[in-house]
Amino acid sequence: MSEKNNLFPIFLKAEQLKFLLVGGGNVALEKLEAILRNSPSANINIIAKEVKRKEIIDIVNNNPAISLKEKSFEPDDLQGAEIVMMATDSRELHIEIRNLARQKNLLVNVADTPDLCDFYLGSTVTKGSLKIGISTNGKSPTLSKRMRQYLEETIPEDIDDLINKLVDIRQQLKGDFEYKVNQLNDITASWLDKKKDDQ
Numbered sequence: 001m002s003e004k005n006n007l008f009p010i011f012l013k014a015e016q017l018k019f020l021l022v023g024g025g026n027v028a029l030e031k032l033e034a035i036l037r038n039s040p041s042a043n044i045n046i047i048a049k050e051v052k053r054k055e056i057i058d059i060v061n062n063n064p065a066i067s068l069k070e071k072s073f074e075p076d077d078l079q080g081a082e083i084v085m086m087a088t089d090s091r092e093l094h095i096e097i098r099n100l101a102r103q104k105n106l107l108v109n110v111a112d113t114p115d116l117c118d119f120y121l122g123s124t125v126t127k128g129s130l131k132i133g134i135s136t137n138g139k140s141p142t143l144s145k146r147m148r149q150y151l152e153e154t155i156p157e158d159i160d161d162l163i164n165k166l167v168d169i170r171q172q173l174k175g176d177f178e179y180k181v182n183q184l185n186d187i188t189a190s191w192l193d194k195k196k197d198d199q
């Protein structure tokens with residue numbers, strides 16, 4: 001019997017939240033890039049005993065919403081944080097921070113340690129206003145990456161035009177909510193039928 005993915009996906013407004021990222025090495029840089037790829041104005045405080053990747057310094061210098069303190073983690077660093085991501089080379093430190101963070105009801109992601117995570121990062125496909133998040137339940141990031149590449153190639157670049165057309169149509173429709181829902185469903189149902197005809 002195959003296992004079902006029970007993770008609940010949400011799309012965060014990262015510029016309205018305060019992220020704390022602990023660590024300044026390879027994995028911290030990967031996490032930082034993953035956040036910024038999706039949310040270039042994300043609000044992130046970085047705490048790192050020693051920054052080992054100079055790209056992190058460049059990112060901090062070019063992003064007013066990102067700050068860096070080069071020092072060891074202290075419990076006070078959790079002050080004001082809403083989401084905590086850990087990417088140091090110390091599992092003991094990760095467990096300590098996770099416990100402190102959970103006492104404050106903060107959500108945590110711990111690099112390399114799915115069992116300590118409250119949430120995972122996913123692969124994401126973004127085309128204009130459309131965003132698709134991909135998860136394999138933490139089992140195979142490589143499959144997530146390949147699915148992303150497949151969808152990036154398959155979904156048309158002009159999908160945003162389609163979304164904007166629907167926004168226009170929705171605004172022009174006169175009638176109550178139910179009428180609009182029915183009309184929008186009818187219009188878009190024909191797109192799927194057309195696809196079937198093409199095959």
Ligand SMILES: C[C@@]1(CC(=O)O)c2cc3[nH]c(cc4nc(cc5[nH]c(cc(n2)[C@H]1CCC(=O)O)[C@@](C)(CC(=O)O)[C@@H]5CCC(=O)O)C(CC(=O)O)=C4CCC(=O)O)c(CCC(=O)O)c3CC(=O)O
Binds near residue numbers: 117123124135136
């Ligand atoms: C659980 C999760 C937790 C989290 O990080 O949130 C996690 C955990 C781990 N990753 C590991 C390794 C790799 N991670 C990647 C890549 C990505 N990893 C991402 C997410 C996640 N990784 C979460 C689950 C996502 C899901 O459910 O599918 C992506 C999707 C998003 C992102 O991070 O941006 C991003 C693809 C971005 C893209 O390109 O689209 C590659 C592939 C590559 O780089 O080519 C490898 C090497 C191959 C391999 O080892 O599989 C290891 C083993 C470390 C070790 O043992 O050495 C663990 C720990 C473990 O599994 O125990």
Ligand SMILES: NC(=O)C1=CN([C@@H]2O[C@H](COP(=O)(O)OP(=O)(O)OC[C@H]3O[C@@H](n4cnc5c(N)ncnc54)[C@H](O)[C@@H]3O)[C@@H](O)[C@H]2O)C=CC1
Binds near residue numbers: 072
């Ligand atoms: N490099 C990679 O792609 C992979 C790494 N890993 C594992 O992930 C972990 C992290 O890897 P890397 O980022 O490559 O390590 P790294 O050595 O490049 O970075 C670790 C960072 O944590 C910081 N740090 C350590 N103690 C700290 C403290 N008390 N307070 C604040 N910052 C502290 C260090 O100063 C450094 O910036 C390691 O356990 C590694 O084995 C696993 C798979 C792949």
